[in-house]
Amino acid sequence: MNPRYNPRTIESEWQRKWDESRIFQPDISDKEKYFITIPYPYLNGNLHAGHTRTFTIGDVIARYRRMLGLNVLFPMAFHATGTPIIGLAELIAKRDPETLRVYTELHGIPDDVIAKLDSPESLVEYFGMESEAAMRLIGYSIDWTRRFTTIDPAYTKFVEWQFNKLHELGHIVKGSHPVRWCPNDENPVEDHDLLHGEGANILDYTLLKFKLASDVSDVSDVSDGSGRSDEWILPCATLRPETVFGVTNLWVNPDIVHAKVTVNGEQWIVSEEAYRKLTHTDKVVRKIGEIKGEDLIGKTVENPLINHNVLILPANFVDPANGSGIVMSVPAHAPYDYLALRDLKGANLGKYGISDDISDLKMISLISVPDMGEFPAIEAVDELGVSNQSDPLTEQATKLVYRREFHNGVLKENTGKYAGIAVSKIKDVLTSDLVERGVADIFYEFSELPVVCRCGTTCVVKMVKDQWFVNYSNPEWKDQVYAHLADMQIIPEELRVEFENKIDWLKDKACARRKGLGTRLPWDNEWLIESLADSTIYMSYYIISKYLDRIDVSQLTPAFFDYVLLGKGDARNLPINEDLAKQIRADLKYWYPVDIRSSGKDLVPNHLLFFLFHHVAIFPKEMLPRAIAVNGFVSLEGAKMSKSKGPLLTLKHAVTTYGADVTRLYILGTAEHTQDADWRSESVNNNQKQVEKFYNLVYRVISDPEADEPPKIIDKWMMSRLQHRISETREALEVLRTRHALQNAFYLLMHDLKWYQRRGGVSSLKAVAHVWIRLMAPFMPHICEELWKGIGEDGFISLSEYPAPDPNLVDRCAERAEELVENTLDDIEEIIRVTSMKPERITLFTAPAWKNTVLKQALIASRSGKLDMGALMKELMQDPEIKKHARDVPKFVQQLIKDVRTWDAAQVNNRLEGLDERAVLSEALEFFERELGCAVAVLDADAIDATDAARDDLDPQGRRKFAEPGRPAIYVKDTN
């Protein structure tokens, strides 16, 4: 064994031995099994620090369970379906400079390699290879014999089977759905496809149809004018349809040209932009003409709900890109409308043919809000001091009104049958009423504008028609998932409510796409199965993938999957060999269900949910997953990582820089559960030193000859502490608190060991080391294998038994004894520090017998629940030995009772055992002298009387009277 820690050599050596010995390639056996899976990584880049965290947690679980004696299966595969790999291949093929930079500099792809990665296949091949190499480099105990990628023909068969199943079960339905859409690419766009508007949601506006009271067929018309009636509709898009009852006018931008269009047989006037948006909806739309905004001003329209004609007024704030380009005005409740109207007062509108004084326009209030008057818009404007419609404060005023009205507002009498309904409840009810009556439509619009695709095109909301959906909204299905969730372990437990909420919130999800890699829908070949949908139950495929070298793709028939996965049918009637089929079926029954699925927290609202839904749909109860664990992200020096922009730290880079064990230790020890971990190179360096220290310490222990000293109190203490560390570590690992586990298994234990050595302990070192390296093996497997060999053990530490606490070695008295020594040392040091003395000699006085008697009586009283000052005093005073000190007893008892009351039963019992403090301190005298650099003596406070004390200068200040059980009196004699 090398006296110097050399991670590179150690790590590659043990990785080779693990691989050669195939110890991580389990077969079914009589042993209890444990099946752990981690979501496979997507192959559009190299593995980074985020993957490192999730996978390392998985590996620790695998290694820990293996050392607990379970037969552990930890497989891995790669995800390639979907669009990003195609997108990346295109960018590389185009020699996009930014992409080339990111992938060479951040992902570490050599210059001569990247040029060849211009096809999806080459990317999958390359990143698959690199990812496996990286995972081997960090020492994961993965069974690589089961590896696959999701574009393998065999996997495709599996996905087809799965979707046919779901289809049969009625979980796949057809429908329409609004998506963000790029008209140029003719494809839905994702966040990372966007130049602007990444945060934009799709909102459902209500489109209210105001009928134009006059015919505008001929006004500024440039169209063919064929086949139209004289009825024109001006639709207004609003998020607050109830305010239709308060409309006083419409706003039209006089400076823009509007489109005349037919929409499902009706004639509408909307902005040019709105027309374009309408063409992507499920409506039949045709442009038939144009009309200038100014030609509409001054005309009147009819409110679709109430018999009330209102005027169209000019407004420059109307944005043609937003909604329909026509806006309804509700000045009582909308600050913009109120201000625009106010600004218009007194203006000459004669050029629009408006002769009426618009000051006469009556505001209509339709919502009553507590603490606000009739016109909340006016109040908000006044409250915030908004000056005019272009004041940025208008936005705030709008929000203020909305918030108050939405939460506390109630509809007034003038809303007819809706009167009395809370504003927060009205939208859906009213909209569906209006749509039914034909006076409104739903119109989808982005919450933020503009939304621009990377190609530069402005995106729209498109209604994708005849789309295939997984009907997650099905209440019965949800109930089943919900019920199963209750039986599962969720780590951390706080996330359970999150899962419950998400199950509740989940709606139908489109599961087919036009573009990307993947499997075609078996019954509708035009569609590709969406890439989250094809990766929900693939954990079962790991069982099959092991045998694919013996099976032809054509043999992977529905009957085959039915048999091996569900046990349906007869093994004799399958395209493959009967024994093989039975073998696979036996494997599945042995390994399934998944015991734990551990993943990053980003997958909670999607993959992990689908994982549950699909399992519940397809598999019987006993095959459903048992636990889900979730961990947080990793940032780099405080900055968020980004695969496509940086900063990025690849797994490979981390391991080659710091070593596998150091990387593992750091990533596991820096955060736990859903907390995000921050990777700081400075801290990693420090970790590196700690690992070295660990190696050197254990190496020394191994090389030093066995100590033949008899065990002392400190040895009992060390072994006792070790048991606590073991328990804490195991308990933490059970719930994947890796940081807590490491605090105990590594740092605190190292701390204990240092104290032990400082106290002169030697004879337990070998025993502790033997436990310690096993305790650390799941976290730092390579170094521990090396030390395990060094300590003289044959075989792999990876297959050794994980340390279990031995209750017989827990020694409370030894711990209390050590506490006494430590506290006494602290006290002495504090005295020296505060008084700035240079000690010549120190005398410790242990408590006199009577005080110990009092304590004992108090403890007994406390145990029987009758700790009471009066009763205790009475009892004590019957003891002549105590009565001798009658003057000091009450004060001591009073303080003591206070202390005893804060102790729980265990502490009380423990203290009842008593401790020979003089013996403990005597054994530590040498230690005290070494630490303090002067002579130290310990005496019983009873042992000397006043004359002795004065004569021998043992205790000239009478310190010994302060001696108490657990707290010896201290006399420090100064040199001066």
Add this chain to the structure above:
RNA sequence: GCGGGGGUAGCCAAGCCAGGUCAACGGCGCAGGACUUAAGAUCCUGUUGUGCAGACAUUCGUGGGUUCAAAUCCCUCCCCCCGCACCA
């Protein structure tokens, strides 16, 4: 807006569910010391304030409350992070 998580000493970060031994684990940084020719490494001590005897005072986002006792329980308010989808 809805849902989830969180605010602890210069920084990171335990503790909070099961109130008391919490001036508050641990680490980093910083300061001092030991060792060394020196540096590094290692070890020790300190790091809210006061204090010439082991103590006291004030602290755990804010303001209240419950309690003999609150970082921990209850309420108010403020602030930060994440998700809200058809995307892996």
